[in-house]
Each structure stands twice: as C-alpha cells, then as structure tokens.
Amino acid sequence: MSDTAPRGVRLVIALAGRRNAGKSSLINALCGQDIAIVSEHPGTTTDPVAKHYELLPFGPVTFYDTAGLDDEGELGTLRIEATRKVLWRADVAVIVVGSEGITNAERDIASRIRELDIPCVVAFNKRDLRGPSEADAAWCAQNGLTAVEVSAREGLGVDALKTALIDAIPAEMREEPMLCADLVTPGQWVTCVVPIDLSAPKGRLILPQVQVLRDILDADATGIVVKEHDLAASLDNMKDAPALVITDSQVVDAVAATVPESVPLTTFSTLFARYKGDLASLVAGAQAIDALKDGDTVLVAEACSHHAMDDDIGRVKIPAWMKRYTGKDLHFEIYAGHDFPEDLERFALCIHCGACMLNRREMLRRIRECQRRGVPVTNYGVAISKLQGVLARIIRPLGME
Template identity: 30%
Template sequence: MPSYLERRNILIAGKMNAGKSTLFNLLTQAENSIVDATPGTTADTKIAVMEIHGLGPVKLFDSAGIDETGELGEKKRAKVYANLKSADLLLLVIGSKGTVFTWEIELLEKAVLWGKKVAICLNCFNGAPGRLPVELNKWAAMPCLAIDATQSADRGKLLEFIKENCEREVESLPLLPFVTAGEHYILVIPMDDETPEGRLLRPQTLALEFITRRFAWPTCYRLDLKKARSADEKLKAAEKQRWLDFLASFTPKPAAIITDSQAIDVVDSWTPAEIELTTFSIMMIEQQSRGRLARFVAGQKQISALKAGDKVLIYEACNHSRIGEDIGTVQIPAILQKIAPGVVIDHAFGRALGEIENLKQYKVVIHCGGCMLSQQVLAARLKELDEKGVFYTNYGLFLAGRLGEAALKRVVRPFIGSLLFLFGF
C-alpha cells in the first residue's frame, strides 16, 4: 500500500475547438470548463478530481489548445507539456476539422518519450467521421475511441475506455519494505542550519508514519555532526559514546537505521555491521522512481570515471533557502572537485526541471530524493535520461559511494540486496 493517497493523472489535450472542455465536462458531469466556439476559450489548465469506479481517484487536466500561435500560444503549449509530464494517461482529443496534425504528432512523440500511456478520442460531434485521420496512420495501433462528447449517453463508454488504458506498468512500492512489526528503527536527524523549526522534513515524516503504521517502533535521534566531526578528539569521542550508549539501550537491537545522507560517513563507521543502514534520500528515490534504485546505483558507478571538463548536473526538487553547508550547492560539489578536479557542475532546483538544454551534455545527473515531485514527473524525467543515455545517481548513493564500495553496498542492501551481484559487489 502506498503511504499516501495516489491518484492517476489524466491529461485531456488537443487542438483548440477539438472538444476537450466538452469532454472534460462530460466526465465531471459539471460545467467546470467554459465551452464556446471561440478558439482559445481555455486559457489555462483546469483541474478536477473525481472517482472512476474500478480505477479509483483520478485528477483530470483540461488543457489549453496546443495549436495557438504567438507568444501566449508558446506559453500555453509549455504548460500542456508540463502537465503531460505529470500525467499517467494522455487522452488526445481530435476534433472534426483540420488536415494538419503537426501539434498532435509532437504531443504523441513527447508522450511516448516520457513513457506515458496514450489513448485517442475522436470527438465526432457535428457528424464528423469516427476515423483516425490518415496523417496519424503511424499511430493507428494506439487505443482509439469515437464518441460524441455532447451526448451524455457516451459518458459510460468514455469512462470504460479510460479505465482500460490507465493501468500503470509498475504500481507504487512500499516506502521501507523491510520494516517488520515489533522491531526498532532509528531515524538519524542531525538538524543543521537549514532545518526548519516546528516540523520534520517530508521524508522523515513519511518514514515515521510508515514504521508506526506497521506496529514497529521508530525512534528519532539527533546526532551532533559538529561534535562528531570535531578536531577536538575528546568532543568527538563523547559524541560517539553517546551514540553507542543509545544503540545499546535497545532490546532487541535496532533492526535498521535510516539516516540523513549528510551523516552517512559518521553513522556508517560508528554502527555495528549487523545493523542494516540506509538513508532517507535512497529510501525516497527508490519509492519515487517506483523501484529503479538499481539504475541509480549503475549511475553512481560512473562517478569514479569523471575527469576534468566533464559536466555534472546536480538536481534538487525543492527550493528552500540555501544556507551554511548546503548539501547540493556546497557539500556534493566539494566532493566532486576532489574526485575529479576541473569537473564542471551545473545546478537545477524546483519541482519543474523545465526543458534543460541538451541533457546529453551531462555525464551524470545527481538527483535528490525527489520527495516534492510526483512519481509521474520523475518517471518522465528518468525515461528521457535513459533515452539520451545519460547516467543518473542520487544524493544518498553519492555520499555513501565516496566512502567506498562497502558503504555503498550497505546502504542499498535493504532495498535491492538480491541484485547486488549486478554491480560486482
């Protein structure tokens, strides 16, 4: 079971006046979108949430026409493509008019590139023929339905069509698949200058909820990283003893520790090998990518091959204020420069990565846990990187990997222990 309510996202897209809003209103059974013959009536994406029997909760996106010209048209198109990245299913609506389908073809190609399901709706109001235009013959194998969106009698077959074509290849994975009832789990949370007051970070909250729900026992531990890394040996030894005393206080012993990636060097070397260890960042990326952690490990293996002049993109999905020894802008770049002096580092922040020019220029992308992204957006991003042959790894893997193979193996073992042989471990 996923640890939060998962909806399938359905994007209704097509040219102006194809009947997208009529179809949206037919599905939602409400006048959510204004329907008018004036081209460009839908100025921005409209969203409605509904339940489809047999499929569950869905989010419907009614988007602006993809063929609008001018600067505003460009902006609307960019929004449609951003919506497409979030979608599970593209419902391409083709109206009764037109012989040029350049925009539809571009949309279909992007949908395939980003790994989206596609279904075509021939909206045959005004007596239009219910056939796929010959210009789209290449796409004839796609599921296709002819309906009249003005007819409420057609709603049932449209819902059935959506249901048949909206299944995901891989469903969401459990956040921490190794958690067992009656076991102790430690969450190491150092709390640095960037840690917000009054709340935990999302990956920490998700882990707490997940462990508690399964009748297991989570305990948070604040490690003092300044003391743990102090040049004053007495301070450091006292901090280590505090940690060891804490671990020794558990009966039975903790089954696993999930640590902030920044503390992996300390926690790995201070924790007995029989206790499983991973990081919040690795936990998140395995779930958010729906089980593609092994691909991230393969990307991590490329880090040691980096050389001067190679380009690396560090991508962080949230836009918090960056102060002090920020992981993405300070810590990882400093380590990269030690591994490969002269390596060129670019950054991208925020939920929407946008269209980064020439992704192929990067040897590796180092991605955060992506807890602020939807799984659909991350899937689209990874599919594109795969297509372009760009390797990717993750903050947690990177910070464990620089400690050596044993540490890397240790942090991924709780998730993909049976696949470790693939990496020569």
C-alpha cells in the same frame, strides 16, 4: 469531489489534437462543468487550461486542455511549445480527433506521444456528426491505441472514455509504495541516526524522519532515535543488535564505520528513493558520477524553496564532495520549483532532493523526463552513499546489490 489534493498527488491527463477538434468541449464533458471556453473559431484555447477532477475509482487527476498542435504563426508556435511542455509532464494522453478523421496531424501527434512513452487513448469526438472510418479504426488497431467514440456536445461515450483512461494509467501509478515497514517484523528494533545540524528545524524532526518513525510504529516495531556521536554507546547498550539501522545520508560514512557489517544499514533518503520514485533508476544514475568530465554542469533539483544555510546539503556539501571524489572542474546549478529547466539536455547529471514534499507520481514524472531526454538522474542520499563508497551496503537491505 475535492480540489484540495496537492498538485503532486494528481495524475496528469493531457488532451491533444488539432484546432477545433473539440478538446475544450470534451474536457467540459469529462468534468461536467464549463471549464474551457468553447468556440467554433479555431485556436480559441491559447494556453493550457488545468482542471482538477476526481476520476473514480482511481482518484484525483488533472485534465489539461491544450492549444491545437496545428496552430499557425508566431503566437501559434509559442502555443504549440506550451502544449508540448504539458506532454512532458503527462501520465496519460488523449488524442482528440474531430469530424475530419485521422490525418497526418494526428499521426504526427501520436508519434510524438509514442516517443515520450505516454499511454494514449484516441477519442473520436463529434460522433453525432461522423464516426471513425474503417481506415481510422484500422490505424488505431495497428498502433495499439484504444479508440473511443464520443460526442462532447451530446454527452455520448464520456463514461466509456473515463473507463479507457483508467485502464491506460501506468501500473507504477497504481502501486502502493513501500517505505520501511516491509524491512522489519513486529517486535524488532530499528535504530534511526538523526544528526542535529544547522539545517535541522528547531524543536522538531524533518518530515522524512517523522514518516519513517511512523512507518516503524505501524509495523509494530520499536524505533530508537540517536545522534551520530551517541550511536556506538546505544548499540553497546542493546541486548540484541537492531534489525535495521537508518541514518541521515550526511553522516553515512561515520555510521557505516560504527555499525557492524552484519547489521543491515540504509539511509532515509534511500528509503525515499524507493518510496517516492524508482530506486533502480536512481542507483544507475549515481554510477554516472564516475563518467563526469571537466566542465560538465550538474543540475541540483529541489522540490521546494528554502533558506540556504552555510552547510546546505544540496548547495554546499554535495558539490564539495563531488569535486573531491571526481577531481573534476564541475559546475553546479540549483533549480528549486515544480518544473525542470527547458534546456535539460545540457546537464551531464541531475541530482534530486529526497522529494519529501512531492508525491510519488510527481517524482516519477521527473525521473521519466530526465530519462526521455538522456540525462542520468539520482537523488541526494544515493549520490552521497556513492561518493562515500558505501552505496552497495546501503541498497543491500532493499534487495539490491
């Protein structure tokens, strides 16, 4: 097992339940280590405790031990809120049931998890003291919940719970994402348009461009890299038209005007919208730009922190383009980091970066969180193509109209 896998590549599995249900003992049993403090005193776990683990044969996951959702008092309310934040980010949830069996507390927890559309497994802990009653088993069956009997203390049923967790992992987390190799065949030519502006790192290309070029080579195709003002000459010098042109979104309008309609055209960021997230959802989110009103606040979400340049794409160019396109008095807030604002609902739209520094699971988590809270979400490249009036052409090579 290794703790070196980045946060974004790890599936998040949250353990939730009442105080003293045995969540801490169970996470210790799952990981085979004493990670969480175990005590008979209710409320021992005050803040979420994370443990990285290699859940084979799936891969890296993070288990979260959380405070009891029946905690009391002012501090208890804060602990419950911290638990709910973990649930926002969870890919799979485990409802841990203690020796008292299913109560209204577990039913409330299950309802909350169902609202978040999180796959869920019920772990009847302390089977050495009491197994699930017929009524408990019937309730799980009626609600479509997989139930597993375990004893964290005795180590019974732990492997069965791991199997149930793997079975519950969403299909989207198992898929091998595509970048661009499926768009070309061996021997074809692909032209990549790469502007060199203030934000371009000196002496190298940015990560999305490098990854796309590597994918082209892995497909046994040939990649040509040009700056936007050299594109026309490059196309004229080619014996045959390229099989695909991929451009930086910031110059998509000029490139679209240069590349013949017969040549497939897309952008690096649009490829990453498919590779790192859910392209259909991000395209649908871009359409929400047309519904923006005066006074609306737009969230510009960046996955990493960086020094902002005078022509920064997220902080300068996109806001200017959006104001010009909509003609509305819009407000923009930049949020750089791992988590979204707690008050996400107050935003009329979220425009996310290309997520080159995030794994697909983390980006899907962010898209899902926006959808759960009723906030349209798109990404930089898709939004720019919409603002420049070329979105339909840009998504066509990816099988969308």
